Amino acid sequence: MPDHEEKLVGEFPFVPKQERAQQKRNALIESGYALFNTKGYEQTTAKEIAAHAGVATGTFYRYFSDKRQLLMSLLEDKLEKFLPPEPSWMTNDPETVLASLLEAHYHRRNELGLQRVLPELMTKDSELAEVLGVARRKIHDRMLSGLKQASESGLTWPDIDLDTVTWAIMVLVENGLERQNQSGKKVDCQELARVICRMVFPPEVLEHLQKSELENKE
Incomplete structure (x- = not known):
């Protein structure tokens, strides 16, 4: 479903190429996955996802427009x-x-x-x-x-x-x-x-x- 996935995920603010930056982005995705599973979508905030991943809230918005975009990247191909x-x-x-x-x-x-x-x-x-x-x-x-x-x-x-x-x-x-x-x-x-x-x-x-x-x- 490539066309639909593009519509769901949208354009990321920044796509990292260096390994360290990729690790931070992956940590945010794993953090979002854990919190969405335990707290639900509405009760989870971008600030909480960043804190759980051990990064600043500003770092979250460097890689994702909002928590919805992070969730859709989790769902991509799934x-x-x-x-x-x-x-x-x-x-x-x-x-x-x-x-x-x-x-x-x-x-x-x-x-x-x-x-x-x-x-x-x-x-x-x-x-x-x-x-x-x-x-x-x-x-x-x-x-x-x-x-x-x-x-x-x-x-x-x-x-x-x-x-x-x-x-x-x-x-x-x-x-x-x-x-x-x-x-x-x-x-x-x-x-x-x-x-x-x-x-x-x-x-x-x-x-x-x-x-x-x-x-x-x-």
Whole structure:
């Protein structure tokens, strides 16, 4: 998403080339990352980020126009990693494959952090909301295309609206970490994959696919 990233990040006041200056800039980014994760975006100030990094507030503004620009530089190249993975419906064991994809997705999300920052910003930053919206629609369209292929092969429930199912899957996956934070229990990716696959496939189809997978392994 290069065009959108340029719009989100904007032009930096100064891009360091010397190693010492790069270290100061990196320290500010790491400081912002830590404070955004612990305090949230609104409660974090540029002055606090600078102090946490051990530099003067003026140094912060040498490298970043404001705290938003620092945050967007953190998010650069990472936005799509916050969004649901694209399932593979045409496999012999879609439930197991999906569970594996979900495990990897939530692991990436936990590594990236910033869980509390994005929801906080979505209602206040229209540019970020637009970029995430475009990314979500792309994933929706790819997921829907895969479901249509499965439907044309006679694998899905014949009477479901695939567009609605696609959005429902995205909501279930996106809310997984929020439920985890509220309950304190790790997302059960196998159970979530089971629920999603029951939405898509009739029981006899899933059973047939799983039997085919076992036969292929023997």
